Amino acid sequence: MGSSLIDGLFVFMLAGFIGFEVIKRISPLLHTPLMSITNALDAIAVVGAIVLVGRHESRLSFILGILAVIAATSNIVGGFLITDRMLKMFKSSRPAKP
Amino acid sequence: MIEFLGSQNFIGIIYLVASALFILALKWMNRPATARRGIFAGETGMVLAIGGTLLQLGVDGKLQHLAIDYTWVFIALGIGTAVGIPLGLVQMTAVPQRTALSHAFGAFCVTLVGTAEFYLRTPNVRPFMMSVLCCEVILGGLTVTGSLMAAGKLQEVLPQRPITYKGQNVVNLGLLAVAIGIAGYLVHNPGATHLYPVMVGIALLFGVMLVIPIGGADMPTVISLLNSYAGLSAAAMGFVLGNKLLIVAGALDGSSGFILSVIMSKAMNRSFTNVVFGAFGQVAPAAAGAQEARPVKSASPEEAAGILAAASKVVIVPGYGMAVAQAQHKVRELYDSLTKRGIDVQFAIHPVAGRMPGHMNVLLAEADVPYDHLKEMDDINGDFPQTDVSLIIGANDVTNPAAKTDKSSPIYGMPVLDVERSHTVMVIKRSMNPGFAGIDNPLYYMDQTLMLFGDAKAFVSNIVKELSNSHG
Numbered sequence: 001m002g003s004s005l006i007d008g009l010f011v012f013m014l015a016g017f018i019g020f021e022v023i024k025r026i027s028p029l030l031h032t033p034l035m036s037i038t039n040a041l042d043a044i045a046v047v048g049a050i051v052l053v054g055r056h057e058s059r060l061s062f063i064l065g066i067l068a069v070i071a072a073t074s075n076i077v078g079g080f081l082i083t084d085r086m087l088k089m090f091k092s093s094r095p096a097k098p
Numbered sequence: 099m100i101e102f103l104g105s106q107n108f109i110g111i112i113y114l115v116a117s118a119l120f121i122l123a124l125k126w127m128n129r130p131a132t133a134r135r136g137i138f139a140g141e142t143g144m145v146l147a148i149g150g151t152l153l154q155l156g157v158d159g160k161l162q163h164l165a166i167d168y169t170w171v172f173i174a175l176g177i178g179t180a181v182g183i184p185l186g187l188v189q190m191t192a193v194p195q196r197t198a199l200s201h202a203f204g205a206f207c208v209t210l211v212g213t214a215e216f217y218l219r220t221p222n223v224r225p226f227m228m229s230v231l232c233c234e235v236i237l238g239g240l241t242v243t244g245s246l247m248a249a250g251k252l253q254e255v256l257p258q259r260p261i262t263y264k265g266q267n268v269v270n271l272g273l274l275a276v277a278i279g280i281a282g283y284l285v286h287n288p289g290a291t292h293l294y295p296v297m298v299g300i301a302l303l304f305g306v307m308l309v310i311p312i313g314g315a316d317m318p319t320v321i322s323l324l325n326s327y328a329g330l331s332a333a334a335m336g337f338v339l340g341n342k343l344l345i346v347a348g349a350l351d352g353s354s355g356f357i358l359s360v361i362m363s364k365a366m367n368r369s370f371t372n373v374v375f376g377a378f379g380q381v382a383p384a385a386a387g388a389q390e391a392r393p394v395k396s397a398s399p400e401e402a403a404g405i406l407a408a409a410s411k412v413v414i415v416p417g418y419g420m421a422v423a424q425a426q427h428k429v430r431e432l433y434d435s436l437t438k439r440g441i442d443v444q445f446a447i448h449p450v451a452g453r454m455p456g457h458m459n460v461l462l463a464e465a466d467v468p469y470d471h472l473k474e475m476d477d478i479n480g481d482f483p484q485t486d487v488s489l490i491i492g493a494n495d496v497t498n499p500a501a502k503t504d505k506s507s508p509i510y511g512m513p514v515l516d517v518e519r520s521h522t523v524m525v526i527k528r529s530m531n532p533g534f535a536g537i538d539n540p541l542y543y544m545d546q547t548l549m550l551f552g553d554a555k556a557f558v559s560n561i562v563k564e565l566s567n568s569h570g
Contacts, residue, residue, distance in 0.1 A: 005226060008337050008345055015346040018121055019353030026128045028449060028474050031358060031456030032193060034127055035325055039200045041120050041140055042351040045207050045332050046178075047151040048339045052214055053171055054155040056163045061214035066174045068214075071207040073178020074185060075200050076144055081186025082196065084137050086460050089190075090130040093468030 033086045040079025046072035112150035113343035119143030120347055124354070130469055147343060190464045191421050194453040198249035198321055201328045205241035208234060208331045213298065215338055221289030227338065228288050232281035232297065234334035239301030240308065241327045247309035248320055252453055260313040273304045314418070315495065317453045319362040323370070326355025358455045365449035365475075367501075367511040394530065397548040399557060402524055403564030405548075409486035409522075411442045413478065415515055416458050417451050419492020419527075423554035429491060430465040432558050435565045444471050446478045446488075446515050448496035475515055485520035492526065492554050498539045508537055523547040526557050 026034050049068035052061055119139045126136030155167065188196045212235040216223075223231070250256035280297040284290055312320050333348025335341075363370055397405075406412060414433070420426060436443050445467065451458045459472050473481075482488065490497055500507040501514045517523050523546055530542070530549075541547055550557055 004340055005337070008340070008342065011342045011345045012333055012337075012349050015117075015121075015349035016353050019124070019350040020357065022121065022124045022128075023350075023354045023357050026124070027130075028361070028447070028456060029459045029469055029472060030127060030130065030133060031361075032197075032454060032460045033133065033456070034124075034354060035197055035321070035358065035455060036193075036200070037123065037127060037137065037140060038325065038329070038351045038354045039197065039204060041123065041144070041347050042204050042329055042332050043207070044116070044120075044144065044147055044343060044347045045204065045211065045335055047147055048211050048335055048341055048344055049207060050148070050151050050155060050171055051339070052211055053174075054158065054167050056167060057218050058214075061218055062170075064210040064214040066170055068207040068210040069171060069174035070178040070181065071203045071210070073175050074182035075203050075207075077179045077182025078185030078196075079182075079200060080137060080141055080144075081183065082188070082193070084134065085186070086190070086193075086463070087130065087133045087137065089460070089463040089466075090133070090469045091463070091466065092130070092470050094470065 029090070030087075033083045036079050036086070037083045040076050040083065043072040043075035043079065046076065109150050109154050112146050113341070116143035116147040117343050117346040119146070120350060124350060190460055191424065192253075193460060194317065194321065194457060195249045195252035197454060198245045198252060198324065201321070201324045202242050202245035202249065204328045205238045205245065205331055208328075208335045209238035209242060209298070211335055212238060212338065213294075216294055217291070219288075220291055220294075223288040225285045228285045229281065230334050230337045232284060234331050234338060235298055236277050236281060236301045237327050237331035237334065239298050240305035241324050241331060243302045243305030244309045244320075245305075245324050245328075247306055248312075248317065248324065251309070251312075251314070252317060258314045260316075261310045266307075266311060270304065270307050273300055273307060277301050277304065314453065315450070316366075318450050318455050318457070319359055319366070319368075319370075321454045322355050322358035322362050324355070326352050326359060329353070329355055362450055362455060365513060367509070367513065392543045394542050394549050395547065396551055397524070399550070399560035400564050402548070402550055402557075403561045403568065405522060405524070406436060406441070406487055406489070406561065407439065407565060407568065409436075409441055411444075411481075411485050412436055412487045412489060413444050413446050413481065413485045413517070413520065415446045415448075415451075415488060415490045415493050415497060415517060416462065417448075417491065417493025417496060418453060418457075419494075420554055421452060421457065421461055421492070423492060425491060425555040425558055426461045426465040428555050428558040428562065429462070430467050431562045432565075433467055433471075435562055439565075444473050444478060444481070446475065446517075447472055448475050448493070448515055451493055451496055475513060479516050482516045482519040487522045487524060488517040488520040490517065490523065490525045491558065494527075494539055495537060497525075497541055498537065500537075500540050504540075517541065518544060518546070521546060524550055526550045526552065526554050528553065 046069055049065050053065035120143050123136040123140035126132040185196055212231055216231055251258050277297050277300040280293050329348050329351025333345050336344030336348055433443050447458050463469055495509055497515050497517045499518045501509045501512040518541055
């Protein structure tokens with residue numbers, strides 16, 4: 001338990017730094033799609049909810065798990081869809097290189 | 099084979115690949131040319147992770163429940179998809195409220211899973227695990243209601259005006275302190291289940307109270323902040339479940355929201371605490387003091403069209419008013435019409451123009467304005483002295499020169515667009531009413547400024563008409 005906890009903190013710290021460095025470089029032009037895609041990626045919480053349903057430990061956890069799957073899935077689908085729609089709209093006046 | 103598919107190593111590798119894809123997705127988001135590849139990477143990671151989890155469910159799940167579990171999970175995935183599709187197809191002008199709503203959904207998922215975990219594990223919870231669990235549900239809970247409030251304000255089903263009262267900050271901080279206090283008690287007494295709903299309830303209430311004093315102009319910061327909280331609560335959920343993929347996704351989302359909040363508050367020259375603890379609502383009434391009616395010069399669409407046609411460099415400054423009037427497509431027509439005459443047209447985008455980070459860029463891209471003409475504040479500010487006409491459409495505070503000169507102005511120190519340096523400034527505005535922020539803009543009384551009174555969409559469309567008439 002103790003070591004897996006420290007492992008988790010390591011992962012959190014490294015991912016936090018990577019996120020900071022990567023996101024800092026994103027053009028302000030794309031801040032709205034950035035927010036919608038991170039929202040979709042964040043909905044990976046759906047895997048936790050699926051595992052919770054599968055553990056089938058109590059009626060309450062089962063129902064909460066199902067509701068959580070619904071909420072997260074709607075973010076995944078809606079988030080990717082709207083990010084894609086937004087990015088399709090961004091066109092340059094210079095001819096695009098293949 | 100089936101043993102390998104169900105093993106912890108297999109799912110671990112799947113999650114590892116998915117984490118890498120998520121990081122690549124954000125890396126490729128850095129410019130428009132590669133951004134759609136980023137979506138593909140994100141989607142692939144998502145499908146892999148969900149697929150792997152479903153497979154593992156088949157191997158690990160209790161056999162007698164398996165059929166029921168699969169059925170329900172697929173029903174839930176189906177309902178979620180049915181809800182998600184319309185949320186992915188909203189109008190571009192509705193993106194800020196859609197984003198706020200999805201923060202609420204994400205945090206709702208996290209709070210529900212946290213709640214289930216609490217009741218499953220109590221009273222055998224180690225202190226660290228309980229503190230992370232409490233973090234998860236407090237952050238999750240306040241994000242749910244805070245985001246719903248923000249979405250309601252943006253959709254205008256709730257009053258947009260900031261609601262402030264005496265002692266507001268004391269009440270808010272008090273609520274948060276009580277929630278943290280209960281969390282502390284639960285860490286030492288994990289069996290105190292009766293206190294858990296109280297803690298969640300206070301977190302939910304705190305979310306409402308947090309967003310009540312926040313006005314429309316502060317929405318970009320608040321949405322970013324809620325984004326960050328949603329990410330951090332998901333990361334906390336990753337700790338509770340021992341799921342590293344969740345920790346990675348949560349950390350990425352958390353840092354993204356954090357960076358955006360910092361950029362937004364810098365663009366308003368305000369600290370986090372200043373935004374969150376509602377200083378704007380308190381400063382505004384003081385600024386809306388008595389002001390004598392100073393003379394302004396106004397112009398008709400014909401005159402405006404004439405001046406624009408004679409220019410060689412035009413900078414258009416869009417603001418939230420352009421979005422409200424749905425004028426972006428007419429603005430594109432104006433852009434086309436001026437460009438055809440050989441006039442150089444650029445757009446100056448202030449970081450906090452609109453109701454969320456990057457709002458104006460998305461609206462103008464939707465209207466087919468090429469993105470290489472959308473300029474950030476720092477890139478365009480040096481161009482204003484060489485600009486013949488700056489045309490301001492529905493923006494106000496971001497062009498206010500008082501932010502640079504008037505120490506008594508509530509927005510003193512906020513970085514603004516230097517439009518007053520251009521030869522002529524034209525401002526499309528409904529009336530001289532300063533709007534609910536209540537800050538007067540000295541730009542309107544300057545010699546080079548012409549006020550174009552009217553609805554943004556109608557006025558721009560009249561200018562376009564004049565330009566095409568005179569062209570023939």
